[in-house]
Amino acid sequence: xxxxxxxxxxxxxxxxxxxxxxxxxxxxxxxxxxxxxxxxxxxxxxxxxxxxxxxxxxxxxxxxxxxxxxxxxxxxxxxxxxxxxxxxxxxxxxxxxxxxxxxxxxxxxxxxxxxxxxxxxxxxxxxxxxxxxxxxxxxxxxxxxxxxxxxxxxxxxxxxxxxxxxxxxxxxxxxxxxxxxxxxxxxxxxxxxxxxxxxxxxxxxxxxxxxxxxxxxxxxxxxx
Amino acid sequence: xxxxxxxxxxxxxxxxxxxxxxxxxxxxxxxxxxxxxxxxxxxxxxxxxxxxxxxxxxxxxxxxxxxxxxxxxxxxxxxxxxxxxxxxxxxxxxxxxxxxxxxxxxxxxxxxxxxxxxxxxxxxxxxxxxxxxxxxxxxxxxxxxxxxxxxxxxxxxxxxxxxxxxxxxxxxxxxxxxxxxxxxxxxxxxxxxxxxxxxxxxxxxxxxxxxxxxxxxxxxxxxxxxxxxxxxxxxxxxxxxxxxxxxxxxxxxxxxxxxxxxxxxxxxxxxxxxxxxxxxxxxxxxxxxxxxxxxxxxxxxxxxxxxxxxxxxxxxxxxxxxxxxxxxxxxxxxxxxxxxxxxxxxxxxxxxxxxxxxxxxxxxxxxxxxxxxxxxxxxxxxxxxxxxxxxxxxxxxxxxxxxxxxxxxxxxxxxxxxxxxxxxxxxxxxxxxxxxxxxxxxxxxxxxxxxxxxxxxxx
Numbered sequence: 224x225x226x227x228x229x230x231x232x233x234x235x236x237x238x239x240x241x242x243x244x245x246x247x248x249x250x251x252x253x254x255x256x257x258x259x260x261x262x263x264x265x266x267x268x269x270x271x272x273x274x275x276x277x278x279x280x281x282x283x284x285x286x287x288x289x290x291x292x293x294x295x296x297x298x299x300x301x302x303x304x305x306x307x308x309x310x311x312x313x314x315x316x317x318x319x320x321x322x323x324x325x326x327x328x329x330x331x332x333x334x335x336x337x338x339x340x341x342x343x344x345x346x347x348x349x350x351x352x353x354x355x356x357x358x359x360x361x362x363x364x365x366x367x368x369x370x371x372x373x374x375x376x377x378x379x380x381x382x383x384x385x386x387x388x389x390x391x392x393x394x395x396x397x398x399x400x401x402x403x404x405x406x407x408x409x410x411x412x413x414x415x416x417x418x419x420x421x422x423x424x425x426x427x428x429x430x431x432x433x434x435x436x437x438x439x440x441x442x443x444x445x446x447x
Numbered sequence: 448x449x450x451x452x453x454x455x456x457x458x459x460x461x462x463x464x465x466x467x468x469x470x471x472x473x474x475x476x477x478x479x480x481x482x483x484x485x486x487x488x489x490x491x492x493x494x495x496x497x498x499x500x501x502x503x504x505x506x507x508x509x510x511x512x513x514x515x516x517x518x519x520x521x522x523x524x525x526x527x528x529x530x531x532x533x534x535x536x537x538x539x540x541x542x543x544x545x546x547x548x549x550x551x552x553x554x555x556x557x558x559x560x561x562x563x564x565x566x567x568x569x570x571x572x573x574x575x576x577x578x579x580x581x582x583x584x585x586x587x588x589x590x591x592x593x594x595x596x597x598x599x600x601x602x603x604x605x606x607x608x609x610x611x612x613x614x615x616x617x618x619x620x621x622x623x624x625x626x627x628x629x630x631x632x633x634x635x636x637x638x639x640x641x642x643x644x645x646x647x648x649x650x651x652x653x654x655x656x657x658x659x660x661x662x663x664x665x666x667x668x669x670x671x672x673x674x675x676x677x678x679x680x681x682x683x684x685x686x687x688x689x690x691x692x693x694x695x696x697x698x699x700x701x702x703x704x705x706x707x708x709x710x711x712x713x714x715x716x717x718x719x720x721x722x723x724x725x726x727x728x729x730x731x732x733x734x735x736x737x738x739x740x741x742x743x744x745x746x747x748x749x750x751x752x753x754x755x756x757x758x759x760x761x762x763x764x765x766x767x768x769x770x771x772x773x774x775x776x777x778x779x780x781x782x783x784x785x786x787x788x789x790x791x792x793x794x795x796x797x798x799x800x801x802x803x804x805x806x807x808x809x810x811x812x813x814x815x816x817x818x819x820x821x822x823x824x825x826x827x828x829x830x831x832x833x834x835x836x837x838x839x840x841x842x843x844x845x846x847x848x849x850x851x852x853x854x855x856x857x858x859x860x861x862x863x864x865x866x867x868x869x870x871x872x873x874x875x876x877x878x879x880x881x882x883x884x885x886x887x888x889x890x891x892x893x894x895x896x897x898x899x900x901x902x903x904x905x906x
Contacts, residue, residue: 232696238703245707276692303695304688306736307787325699325725327718328706391758434765438773438812439757444765447715 224339224347225249227268229259229285230301231277242328247349248335255279263292270339272331273318275302275309286316297338301326333388350385353430353445357385366427376401377420380413384433384443393440417441454627461619466612486563486592488573492518496527496588499539502580507537515539524569524590530554532583546572546589553585568592633657637666644673645741687735694728715766722763726798730853733791734860742864746888747784749820750775753812756793764797768806771797775814782818782885788861789885792869795854796822796881802852803827803879818887823880828873837871858883 226243230236231254240250251268253259256279262268271289275282286298300313305323313321319338322331336347350357354367364371364381373381383400384392398413421433434442495514500507507529509515519525519540526540530553542550549556549572556574563570571592577584637653652670655663698721705717750773757773764771793812800810800822808825815821829837833844838859841852858881862869867885874880 232700235696235700235703238700238707242703242706303692303699305691305695306688324695325702325721327702389762391761393754393758434761434770436757436761436765436771436773438775439754439761439771442761442765444762445710447712447766 224269224335225251225267226270226272226335227251227253227259227262228272229253229256229277229282230272230274231255232274239328239331243331246328246332246351247347256282256285259285260288263289266293268293268296270335271296271298272335273298273300273302275300275304275313283313283316283318286313286318290317299331299334299338301331329388330390333386333390336386336388350388352385352389352443355385355424355429355431357382359386366429369427371423371427371429373420373423374416376416377423380416380420381424381443384441387442389442389444391436391440391442395440397441454624457623457627458619461623462616465615465619469611469615486568486571487560488571488588488591489593492522492525492588492591493573493575493577493586496529496586497577497579497584499527500529500579500584500586502531502582502584506535507531507584509537509539518591522591526588526590528553528587530585530587540590543569543589546587550587553587556585556587563592630659633659634662641669683735687732690735691732694732695725698725698728719767726854727852730795730857733857734853737788737857737860737864742785744783744785744865746781747786747789748779749782749814749818749885750778750780752786752789752793753814753820756790756797757812760794760797760801764801764810767801769801769804770809771812772809773812773814775812776816780814780816780818781888783888784865784867784885785861788865792858792861792883793820793822795858796883799852799854799858799881800824800826800879808878815882819882819884821880821882823874823878825876825878828877828879829871834871838869 224247226248228236228239228243228250230239230252233254236252236254240252243250251262253262254277256277259271259273263271273282273285282300282302286300289296289298298318299320299322300318301322301324302309302313303324310321310323320334322334326334332347332350339347348358348360350359355371356365356368357363358365359382362378362382364373364378379401380397383397394413401413401416417433417435424431424433430446431443432446434444436442495512495518496509499509499512499515501510509527509529524541526538526542528536528538528542528550530536530550532554534554536550536553538550553574558576559574561570561572569590569592572587572589574585574587577586636657640653652673653666655666658666701721702718702725705714705721708714708717753773753775757771761771797810797812804810804824804826810825811821811823813821813823830844833842836842837844838855840856842855859869862883865885867883869881869883871879871881
C-alpha cells in the first residue's frame with residue numbers, strides 16, 4: 224500500500240516514513256499543500272495522512288479537494304492541533320480519523336488498517352509483533368519464520384488481536400470475530416480457546432502474550 | 448458597602464422633600480392671605496350654636512345647652528342670631544347695635560366672615576348656613592373672636608396632618624416604583640445579555656440603546672472591559688494553540704525516533720519516559736484549557752467510561768507490569784458530567800496509579816452505584832498526612848520519590864468544574880483507592896437510547 228504523508232516537519236516525516244516502511248508500506252512525503260495537490264494528481268496513493276499546520280495553509284482545507292480528485296480516498300488527519308472544536312472540524316470536513324500527535328507507530332498502523340478501503344490483506348498484508356508474524360492474506364501465523372499451526376478458532380482470535388496491533392480488543396468484539404453473530408456459545412468456551420492459544424504462543428516462543436483486562440477484553444503484547 | 452435599593456432611596460427622599468415643601472408652601476400662602484394680625488371665630492362656636500337651635504311650628508328657639516353655657520363662660524360677650532329661610536329669627540346674648548341692621552337681613556346672607564383687629568375683637572362676626580331638621584338655618588355669631596396665632600397653629604398642623612401628606616406619600620409610593628421599573632427594564636435586558644456572554648464566541652457587546660442615558664457610561668465601560676478581556680482571551684487561546692504545537696511536535700519526533708530503534712531494554716524504557724513527557728505536556732495544556740472553557744454536562748454512563756479508559760491505557764499498564772481490571776455492573780450507571788473531562792479524570796487517576804502502584808499487582812476501576820467510580824491500586828497507599836496535599840501541583844510526598852505531577856491536581860479541578868468530588872483512602876488490604884463521585888441523574892433525564900452518553904474515545 225502506498226501512502227501520501229503530508230508533513231512539513233522534515234525529521235518527523237523521515238522518521239515516520241522509515242517506521243512505516245518497516246511494516247511494508249510505501250510512503251511519499253509532501254511538505255506543503257501545493258506539493259500534496261501535485262502528488263495527488265498521480266493517483267497512485269491508497270491513503271492520505273495529513274498534517275494541519277502547513278506552510279501554505281490548513282491541511283483540513285485539502286480534504287474536500289483530495290476527495291474531488293480521488294473519490295473514496297481514505298484520509299487520516301495527524302496533527303498537533305487537538306482541541307475539541309478542531310477535531311470536530313476535521314471530522315466534519317470528511318476525515319476518516321483524527322489523531323493528535325504524538326502517536327506511536329503501532330497506533331498509527333492500527334488506524335491505517337481500520338480506515339483503509341481495501342481489504343486488510345492488500346492494505347497491510349502482514350503484522351509483526353515480537354517473533355510472531357501474521358499473514359492476513361493466507362491467514363497464517365509464523366514464529367521466527369516457522370509456521371505456527373493453530374486450530375481455526377485460535378487462529379481467528381490471534382488474527383483479531385494482532386490486527387489491532389497491541390491495542391485492547393473488547394471481549395464482545397472478539398467473540399463476534401470468532402463466532403459471528405449467530406453462534407450461541409457459552410462465554411467460557413472463548414476463555415478455553417484463549418488459554419489454549421496462550422499456551423501455544425508460549426511453547427512456540429512467539430515473544431508475545433495475551434493479557435486479560437478483566438471486565439473489558441484482551442490485548443496482545445510483546446514480552447520484554 | 449451595603450447597597451440600598453434605588454427605589455427605597457427615592458421613596459424616602461421624595462417623601463421628606465414633599466412634606467417639607469408642603470409645610471412651607473401652605474404656611475407661606477396663609478401668611479400672605481391672613482396678613483398675620485386678624486382674629487377669627489372658631490368652627491366650634493358655630494357647631495355649638497347649631498346644636499342649640501330648636502325648630503318648631505311656632506318658630507325658632509335657642510336652648511341653653513351645657514355646651515352653649517360653657518361657651519358663654521369662655522366668651523362673656525358671646526351673642527347669637529339665628530334665622531330660617533322664611534325670615535323668622537331669634538337671638539341670644541347682646542347683639543351689638545351696629546350689627547342690628549345686618550341681623551335683620553340674615554336669612555339672605557350666605558356664609559361669610561368679618562375679621563377684626565385684635566384690639567377690637569368685638570367686631571368679629573361669622574355667618575354660616577347649616578341644615579337643622581331639614582331647614583336651612585343661618586347662624587350669625589360674634590363676641591367669640593380669637594387672635595390668629597392659634598389659627599396659624601391649626602392651619603399648619605392641618606397641612607402636615609396625615610390627611611394631606613399621606614396621599615402624597617402614597618402617590619410617590621406608586622409612581623416611583625413604576626418609573627424605576629420601567630426605566631430599569633433595559634437594564635434587566637442588559638443583565639440577561641451580560642449573563643449570556645461567552646468570551647470564546649465571536650465579539651460580544653451590550654446594546655447601549657436599551658438603557659436610560661444615565662447608565663450608558665457604565666455599559667460603555669463594561670463593553671470596553673469585555674473587549675480587553677476578549678483580547679486577552681484570544682491571545683491566550685493562540686498561545687495555547689502554539690504551545691500545543693511546539694510541545695507535541697518534538698515529542699512526536701522523539702517517539703517516532705524511538706520506534707525506529709531495534710528492540711532492546713533501553714528502547715522500552717525510553718518509550719515509557721517519552722510517554723510520561725507526553726502525558727505531562729497534555730496535562731499542562733489541559734490545565735490551561737479548562738480555565739478558558741465552559742462546562743457542558745450531559746448524561747454519561749460510568750461503566751462505559753471505565754471500560755473505555757481501561758481499553759485506552761491497558762497496553763501501557765500491561766507493559767509496565769500491571770494487571771488492569773474493570774468491575775462494573777452490567778446495567779448502565781448514569782451520572783451528570785462532561786464526557787471528555789470525565790475521561791481525563793479517570794485516565795489521570797489510572798496514570799497516577801501506574802506511577803505509584805509499585806509496578807506490580809492489579810489496578811482496578813470499579814463502578815459503585817449510584818454515582819461513584821473508584822481507581823484502586825495495590826501499591827503502598829497514601830499516608831494520612833499527604834491525602835490533602837497530593838492534589839497540589841507537582842506535590843512530592845518524599846524527596847526522591849516520584850511526584851504526583853499535574854494529574855491529580857487536574858483531576859481535582861475537573862471534578863470541581865462538574866460539581867463532583869474526589870477523595871482518596873487506603874484500602875484495608877493495602878493500596879490507594881481514589882473515588883470520584885458525581886451528581887446522579889434523576890430518572891426523568893436518562894437518555895432514550897441505551898448506547899447514548901458513551902464517553903468519546905480519548906486518544
